Amino acid sequence: MVFKINIKYANRINRLPPYIFVEIEELKNEKERQGIDLISLGIGDPDLTTPDLILNEMIKQVRYPENQNYPTSMGEQDFREAVQRWYKVRFNIEFDADNEVSNLIGGKEGIANIARAFVNPGDIVLCPSPGYPVYENGATKLCDGEPYLVPLLEENNFLPEFETIDTSILKKAKLMYLNYPNNPTGATAPKAFLKKAVDYAEDYNFIIVYDNPYSEFTFEDYIAPSLLQINQNHIELNSASKMFCMTGFRCGWAVGHEDIIKGIRKVKSQIDSGSPRFIQKAVIKGLSEYTSEKKPKIVKEIIKTYERRRDALIKGLNGIGWKTEKPKATFYVWSHIPEEETNSMDFVKKLIDIGVVLTPGAGFGKFGEGFVRFALTQPIDKIKEALERIEKIINY
Ligand SMILES: Cc1ncc(COP(=O)(O)O)c(C=O)c1O
Known part of the structure; x- marks a missing residue:
């Protein structure tokens, strides 16, 4: 034709x-x-x-008519409260479910939409390389931002070396994506590194988007931290995808400073309607299984x-x-x-x-x-x- x-x-x-x-x-x-x-x-x-406990809850919940309507893009109240409780038992951090939590249609959506809330054309975004490609492309480039690739080198245990980034770059940076436990390297970040990252962010005035979908994917007795345990002025993304084997169900969450969450909620309210309610309910069931930092x-x-x-x-x-x-x-x-x-x-x-x-x-x-x-x-x-x-x- x-x-x-x-x-x-x-x-x-x-x-x-x-x-x-x-x-x-x-x-x-x-x-x-x-x-x-x-x-x-x-x-x-x-x-x-996906574990039966979660699937059975989902099957029960999908039948309720009220779970078949549009959800809200920032997530239902009970979902946000379940995330708030999970942060308390898992990381011992207090959040306000009303203002400091948002639902995400998976972490990927959050990675992209957070950039829409904060990146102006030409702004620099610090993206780890190697890294999940969405930081550089779906988030930064689709907002007309400029990705600056921060090398994750084996000799530095695949952690960024802030000292090697030119200060003129750091001054222009709006956001930095960080992801530990890391895809693709499998590296983990000690709390001392997270503290350093937060100090740099404060000195140069950029927001850290801590992408933490592998927080539960840890072996032996290693327990992964949250960046927000160091400082709550940033934003952390997580999702049910990996911890509950729910990649196809598309449900995640963002937690962080009220003003940052306000930005992502505003973007989302004009674009999507959140994860389906019956899926949010099923994820609540999974999160409620946590009673401490142990899996x-x-x-x-x-x-x-x-x-x-x-x-x-x-x-x-x-x-x-x-x-x-x-x-x-x-x-x-x-x-x-x-x-x-x-x-x-x-x-x-x-x-x-x-x-x-x-x-x-x-x-x-x-x-x-x-x-x-x-x-x-x-x-x-x-x-x-x-x-x-x-x-x-x-x-x-
Ligand atoms: C580092 C990282 N971030 C985010 C995601 C997206 O996960 P989801 O959108 O399923 O929550 C993935 C998926 O593989 C990932 O590896």
């Missing part, structure tokens, strides 16, 4: 990079058409199902499965000579590509040829090059099979 309208995308759309994951998806589809059985350790989406049984069971998989993968990788550190948190394993490989994308293509899908580090920004990310989203027997395939093509 002849298309008579001359389509021109907005400049901000043209600033978005080609989506590396689309290329991987196409390669995967091609292999599947050829009948190759692929083991995907690529996408960070839990393969375990309740429903979360512990999920994490234990990923911990066993992590141990199997790390043991296997080191066993074939691919030296890899054990992460303390997240369901990701981040590792160097073999020395003889030139870049992460070409290496990933080679692996797809032998039926293993990983994510190239370059997909997480320029400082991710030279690495690949494994997601622990396959059972142990599949992880072992993937390792057998990998062993055949790497020469350690």
